[in-house]
Amino acid sequence: xxxxxxxxxxxxxxxxxxxxxxxxxxxxxxxxxxxxxxxxxxxxxxxxxxxxxxxxxxxxxxxxxxxxxxxxxxxxxxxxxx
Amino acid sequence: xxxxxxxxxxxxxxxxxxxxxxxxxxxxxxxxxxxxxxxxxxxxxxxxxxxxxxxxxxxxxxxxxxxxxxxxxxxxxxxxxx
DNA sequence: CAATTTTATACGCTACATCGTATATTGACA
DNA sequence: TGTCAATATACGATGTAGCGTATAAAATTG
Numbered sequence: 001x002x003x004x005x006x007x008x009x010x011x012x013x014x015x016x017x018x019x020x021x022x023x024x025x026x027x028x029x030x031x032x033x034x035x036x037x038x039x040x041x042x043x044x045x046x047x048x049x050x051x052x053x054x055x056x057x058x059x060x061x062x063x064x065x066x067x068x069x070x071x072x073x074x075x076x077x078x079x080x081x082x
Numbered sequence: 083x084x085x086x087x088x089x090x091x092x093x094x095x096x097x098x099x100x101x102x103x104x105x106x107x108x109x110x111x112x113x114x115x116x117x118x119x120x121x122x123x124x125x126x127x128x129x130x131x132x133x134x135x136x137x138x139x140x141x142x143x144x145x146x147x148x149x150x151x152x153x154x155x156x157x158x159x160x161x162x163x164x
Numbered sequence: 165c166a167a168t169t170t171t172a173t174a175c176g177c178t179a180c181a182t183c184g185t186a187t188a189t190t191g192a193c194a
Numbered sequence: 195t196g197t198c199a200a201t202a203t204a205c206g207a208t209g210t211a212g213c214g215t216a217t218a219a220a221a222t223t224g
Contacts, residue, residue, distance in 0.1 A: 003150040006142075008134045014150040025200060039182060041202060048135035049181060051211085052090045055134060059150070060088070067149035068085040068096040068141070107170060121212060123172060131211060133181085 004072070009046030011055065016044040018062045032061040086154070091128030093137065098126040100144045114143040 003014040019029055019040075026040040033040075035054060043050050043058060059065065085096040101111055101122075108122040115122075117136060125132050125140060141147065 001151070005148045005150050006138070008138060011134065011148070011150065018150075018152075026202095027200075036183065036185095037201075038184095038203075042181080045202085047181080048133070048138065049179090049211090050134045051130070051181065052093065052132045052134065052137060053130035054181085056088070056090060056130065063153045064150055065153045066087045066093065067151060068087050068093065068100075068146055069083065069149060071145045071147045108172095109170075118213065118215095119171075120173075124211085127172085129211085131181095131209095133211065136212080 006071075007046065008048040008050065012044040012046040015055075015058055015062065015064070018064055019044075022062065024062075029058065029061060033057045088153075089128065090130040090132065094126040094128040097137075097140055097144065097146070100146055101126075104144065106144075111140065111143060115139045 003010070003017075005011040005014055019026070024032075025037075026044070027037045029035075030037045030040050035057065039054060040058065043054055085092070085099075087093040087096055101108070106114075107119075108126070109119045111117075112119045112122050117139065121136060122140065125136055
């Protein structure tokens with residue numbers, strides 16, 4: 001599944017979804033990444049001050065990757081078609 | 083163009099490529115985002131400690147978006163086919 | 165090559181993520 | 195509803211991003 005994430009909240013939501021899909025608790029993910037459970041919690045809740053390193057470490061542990069592309073027009077915004 | 087970015091260096095490189103495509107200097111991009119030219123420089127050079135907020139602000143200013151997806155197998159790694 | 169623009173780096177400062185540890189709150193389920 | 199697991203939050207400590215400002219180094223262009 002491909003998640004567009006334009007805000008830190010959307011990034012956090014995508015990570016949480018993936019973690020749950022893998023049946024991991026925040027604590028278990030924290031163990032894999034050497035991050036605290038509290039740090040995982042903050043990231044999933046969309047703290048915009050989180051560090052890139054944190055995001056990347058978590059994504060690696062979850063088998064995720066980032067794609068950077070030109071902002072798509074009208075993605076999920078039906079009004080833009082009119 | 084779609085850039086896979088698994089490291090902060092790759093993220094930085096994608097941003098730099100896009101900025102140059104738009105014919106912006108780091109200073110001009112900094113003005114748009116209210117970030118210092120030095121901060122843009124650090125981000126483009128792949129500082130892993132950069133904040134999510136910084137990345138997102140820059141991506142918005144450049145008309146970019148993130149996609150989060152399952153790590154693709156064998157992307158650029160021919161050995162994985164054997 | 166010289167002049168100019170662009171990018172990288174430095175210093176002291178403030179803000180805040182992350183740490184370890186601990187607890188409070190919430191959620192799931194018998 | 196009560197118990198246990200999971201998540202959110204708290205505290206003081208430490209590390210470091212980003213700030214303003216300035217300059218050094220590199221790249222561009224005439």
